[in-house]
Structures are given as C-alpha cells and as structure tokens.
Amino acid sequence: MPKSTADEVIVPRIRRLAIVPPAATPPDRGESLPVRSLHLNEAPFPPAPAVIAAMQQAAAGLNRYPDHDGAELIAELARRTGAPAETIVIGSGSNELLYASADIALDPGDEAVAPVPGFPTYAKTISLRGATHVGAPVRADGVVDVAATLAAVTDRTRLVFVATPHNPTGGLMGAGEIEHLVRALPDHLLLHFDEAYYEFGRHAGAAESLPLIARRRGPWIVTRSFSKAYGLAGARVGYGITSDRALADAYRKIRVNFSVNAVALAAARTALGETDHLARLLDHTAAERQRLSRGLAELGLKPLPSAANFVSVLTPAPARLAAALAERNVFVLPFPWPGTEGALRITIGSQADTDAVLNGLRDALASR
Numbered sequence: 001m002p003k004s005t006a007d008e009v010i011v012p013r014i015r016r017l018a019i020v021p022p023a024a025t026p027p028d029r030g031e032s033l034p035v036r037s038l039h040l041n042e043a044p045f046p047p048a049p050a051v052i053a054a055m056q057q058a059a060a061g062l063n064r065y066p067d068h069d070g071a072e073l074i075a076e077l078a079r080r081t082g083a084p085a086e087t088i089v090i091g092s093g094s095n096e097l098l099y100a101s102a103d104i105a106l107d108p109g110d111e112a113v114a115p116v117p118g119f120p121t122y123a124k125t126i127s128l129r130g131a132t133h134v135g136a137p138v139r140a141d142g143v144v145d146v147a148a149t150l151a152a153v154t155d156r157t158r159l160v161f162v163a164t165p166h167n168p169t170g171g172l173m174g175a176g177e178i179e180h181l182v183r184a185l186p187d188h189l190l191l192h193f194d195e196a197y198y199e200f201g202r203h204a205g206a207a208e209s210l211p212l213i214a215r216r217r218g219p220w221i222v223t224r225s226f227s228k229a230y231g232l233a234g235a236r237v238g239y240g241i242t243s244d245r246a247l248a249d250a251y252r253k254i255r256v257n258f259s260v261n262a263v264a265l266a267a268a269r270t271a272l273g274e275t276d277h278l279a280r281l282l283d284h285t286a287a288e289r290q291r292l293s294r295g296l297a298e299l300g301l302k303p304l305p306s307a308a309n310f311v312s313v314l315t316p317a318p319a320r321l322a323a324a325l326a327e328r329n330v331f332v333l334p335f336p337w338p339g340t341e342g343a344l345r346i347t348i349g350s351q352a353d354t355d356a357v358l359n360g361l362r363d364a365l366a367s368r
C-alpha cells in the first residue's frame with residue numbers, strides 16, 4: 001500500500017493491528033437452503049413479545065438521549081444480584097467493559113494474562129494498550145486452567161481475564177477452582193471474570209460465583225451479557241459488578257457518553273422480567289446441546305463438555321469442515337487451539353439447525 005499521510009498520526013501499536021471484524025452472517029435471501037447462523041453464539045429465537053413491545057415504545061422517544069447511567073436497569077440488577085447499585089456498571093455489550101478493563105488497568109509495557117484459546121477481544125484490548133498478552137493455556141477439557149493462569153502471573157501483571165463457561169470451549173469452572181483462583185491471585189492486579197454465558201452455566205449446575213469472587217481482597221469485575229441467554233445480541237447491552245465503588249467509578253469515568261441506547265435499555269429492563277422466556281431458552285439449549293453432542297459423538301467426533309450455548313469438537317481440518325457446512329448455508333466457527341489440530345465451535349440453534357449440522361458433517365466426513 002502507498003504511504004498514507006495518516007501514518008504520521010497513527011501510533012505504532014494501532015498501525016501494527018490487523019483489521020479483524022467480527023464474523024458476519026450472510027443475508028438470508030429466502031433460498032432453498034436457509035441461512036443458519038451458528039458461529040456467533042446468538043440465541044436462535046427472537047426476544048419475548050413484551051421485550052419487542054418495550055423496544056417499540058422506546059423507539060418512539062429516540063429524539064431524546066438515553067439515561068446515560070441506566071439507573072432503572074441498574075436498580076433492577078442490584079435487586080436481583082444483591083450487589084449495591086453503586087458497584088454496578090453498564091456497557092454497550094459486555095465488550096465495552098472488556099475494553100474498559102484494559103484501559104483502566106494497563107499501561108504500555110504491562111502484562112495481562114488471558115486464556116488461550118480465548119475470546120479474541122482479550123488479546124485485542126491488551127495490544128491496544130501497548131501491553132503484553134501472556135497466554136494461559138486452557139485445560140484439555142476446555143476449562144480455564146487455574147494453575148496455568150497463576151503460573152503466568154508476574155510482578156508486571158496488571159490484569160487477568162478469566163471466562164466461565166469459557167468461550168470457545170464451553171468448559172465450566174468448579175466452585176473449588178474459582179475459590180483457589182481468588183485466594184491465590186495477588187492483589188496488585190484487576191481480575192476480570194467474564195460470565196457472558198452465566199445463565200447457561202447456572203442452568204447446567206454452576207455455583208453462584210459472586211460470593212466466591214467477593215472474597216478477593218484485590219480489585220475485581222464480573223461481567224455478564226444480555227446478548228446470549230436474553231437473546232439481545234443486536235441491542236448491545238452488558239453489565240459489570242465490581243469490587244467497590246472506586247473501581248466502578250473508574251469504568252464510569254471512561255465510558256463513552258450514552259453508549260447504551262434507549263432501545264437497548266428498555267429491552268434489557270423488560271427482558272429481566274420475562275423469566276418464562278428465559279427458562280424456555282435455557283431448557284431448549286440444554287436439550288439441543290445434549291442432542292448435538294450425542295450426534296457428534298456418533299459421527300466419531302469428540303465433543304467437549306459444554307455448559308454454554310455452543311459445543312466444540314477437536315478435529316483435524318476444522319476449516320475444511322466449516323467450509324463444507326458453509327456450502328449448505330450452515331455457518332460454524334473453526335478456531336486454532338495451540339498444541340492440537342484445531343477445533344470447530346457450533347452454536348446451539350433450533351432443532352432443524354442441529355439436524356442440518358449433523359447431516360452436513362456426516363456427508364463432509366464421508367467424502368474425506
């Protein structure tokens with residue numbers, strides 16, 4: 001590329017970054033093969049009717065800026081979680097809070113620990129700050145490895161990302177593992193405990209993590225999302241519960257003004273009350289996850305145990321399998337897993353989605 005005058009102003013750590021947009025889903029043009037979006041861990045069903053009605057009502061007032069603080073949503077989250085409202089922060093998806101943690105905790109030259117494989121935003125936020133990403137290999141069963149995470153921490157570590165259920169593997173940390181992590185991590189760093197798949201984990205039997213994490217003396221944030229179990233990925237709302245008011249204020253200081261729009265606020269508030277809708281989604285996900293896992297095993301693949309709304313399998317040539325599925329308009333995510341041949345992550349969709357994945361994989365494996 002010819003040299004651009006912009007090169008003069010773009011700082012080297014940004015110039016070095018690659019453009020990595022999130023995966024896209026092609027539009028469904030009503031062709032004979034429907035588009036099946038199983039690569040973004042979205043919910044397969046639309047939001048509850050009451051949520052759609054609340055969004056429509058909020059849309060009628062969009063000439064006004066939203067409530068920047070999201071006071072009503074935060075009051076409801078405080079009531080449900082038992083955390084003081086002053087310690088709760090919101091963001092445009094929990095993604096905004098991942099970026100904020102890196103902004104708050106990292107200076108250039110610092111170190112941050114994040115699992116490998118892991119949610120790509122961790123590495124991106126760390127490099128955006130000019131800090132060093134120290135990878136902590138995830139265990140072979142797809143669960144965050146507490147020992148590897150602790151071993152990766154040094155005096156220069158200022159931030160540690162941990163996720164449970166973990167993405168892209170689905171592994172769930174046990175209460176004892178969380179306790180061990182919380183006890184053994186030094187106080188001089190920020191623990192960002194990412195629970196984007198919290199509701200699925202609880203449904204699968206996970207212990208409530210907040211009381212365990214609250215035992216930590218050093219700073220921590222637990223983030224959760226409305227994108228997954230609440231089916232609001234397109235609305236972009238997430239929240240964080242922090243160790244104390246001073247840390248929450250740091251997130252408030254750097255938040256982009258009005259980053260959570262009024263339609264999203266109305267959607268999130270209403271979705272919290274739609275408990276039957278949530279329960280149906282969670283029951284459906286667990287049943288289809290079991291059916292998909294069994295079907296994958298019958299094909300000779302080895303699905304990892306998952307407590308999330310997706311199942312991953314280690315497999316040679318995951319990109320080839322994903323391409324074979326994409327030819328049938330079924331989109332899944334191949335991902336590299338250092339030390340293995342790679343893996344494929346498949347989001348739990350409708351029953352028809354599960355059938356389409358299993359049929360597509362059966363044919364692709366037979367034509368090897």
Ligand SMILES: Cc1ncc(COP(=O)(O)O)c(C=O)c1O
Nearest residue numbers: 093094095119167196225227238
């Ligand atoms: C582990 C993990 N954390 C955070 C997010 C961000 O979700 P959102 O910004 O939609 O809340 C995702 C989304 O896929 C995720 O998988």
